[in-house]
Amino acid sequence: MKTTHIRLTIATVLLLGIYSCKKGEATTSDYEVSTSADSAVLNTSDSVSSVATMSVKDKQFIKTANVDMEVKDVYDATISIEKSVQELGGFVTHSNLQSRVVSEDTYNTSNEEAMLVKKYQTENTLQVRVPTAKLGELLTLINDKKLFLNSRIINAEDVTSSIKYAEMEGQRIKKTSENISELKTTKDKVKMSDENMSEENQQKLANLDVTDNLKYSTVDLFIKEPKLRIAEIAVTNSKNIDNKYKFNFIYDAKNAFVEGFYLIQKILVGLVAIWPIIIIAGIAFYFYRKNKSNKKSIQAHEE
Structure with a gap:
């Protein structure tokens, strides 16, 4: 069994050597993009799909990748990935690092001090572009940062017919x-x-876009930490401060006295403003009493 395995390994190496010798470069007048892979790509780890390093004679491929994984520290992983992209001749087009707060509670530790406890999860959405010949190498570097790989999608779109x-x-x-x-x-x-x-x-x-997409591969990444982090932030005991200034008897009593005085003034001014109504009401009341007195006098006289 071991001898058979050795023979298969030797045969595979020979076939790869023959394929590498015969591999050509597919170019067109409008798209001068080389499809030959360099030594770094040929030495790519087995953990990277062959799609990332695939090269076929007389074929042109636009390659893209999408990676969703969990890392130990999102910030450190982001810095490392961005640095690796630059070293490979690529660039970062989007990076959105944020902490998603799950809960936030404040615990009073003394009359003046309190502790704000935040539970959060850090995540980042990145988009990077790297020379297509370096795609496999970049994916290997990214793979080394993972704790758990949720998903990885690598696409190689054949655009040879579109170019023609x-x-x-x-x-x-x-x-x-x-x-x-x-x-x-x-x-x-x-x-x-x-x-x-x-x-x-x-x-x-359109030709420029295709040329650019052939030269540079786009990699979309979503990285997050597997567990929640806890941040303890020293703050002021706001509840005690609120109680301290919530009620002041002397100040509030003084204001109540002044407001009562102003209320009396407003009532008097209101009465002055409706003096015609008061006079009419007084006259009506006078005639009402007078009429009522006359009725009583007539009733007493008849009896």
């Missing part, structure tokens, strides 16, 4: 431009020329 189609579209746009230039100068010619130029610019922009 883009070349044909470029030739068509060029031929259309030549045909338009032979027409007589009219408003229609100007409009056609403008539309063709706009289409040409859009095609150039």
Whole structure:
């Protein structure tokens, strides 16, 4: 069994050697991107998928990766990953490090002091771009930081046909431009020329995007810590301070006396403002009493 394993290993090495010797470089006029891997990529750890280092003759691949994992310390892992990306010739396009607070409680330790206890979990969402030839090496470095890998997705999109189609579209746009230039100068010619130029610019922009995506691979990462952290922050005992200034008898009694005096003034001013109503009410009451007295006199006379 051991002899068979050795033979298979030797055969595999020979096949890889033959494949490496025969491996060519697929280029086009618009996309001068090499697909040959350097020695660092060839020595990539077995923990990295072959998709990250795949190279096929006459094929062009846009490679992307998505990693979700748990690390011991998010901040340290973030600094290490960002440094590794820069050393590999890449760059960071997004980094959102934040602490998600799960609970927050304040415990009074004395009349003046208290302790704020926060339970939180730190996480970070990153997006980095690294030369495609270095993708496997970067994923190996990232893998070394993990405590637990939740998921890892690596994509290699074959865009060879799209590149060929883009070349044909470029030739068509060029031929259309030549045909338009032979027409007589009219408003229609100007409009056609403008539309063709706009289409040409859009095609150039698409070509630049594809070239950039072929040269640099995009890696999206989500890292977090597996357990909650606890932060103890010394603060002031706010409850005791509130009780200290919550009620002042002398001050409040003085204010109540002044407010009562102002209330009497407001009542008097209000009565003055409604003097017509008071006079009318007084006259009505006078006639009412007078009428009531007359009725009593008549009743007494009849009896």
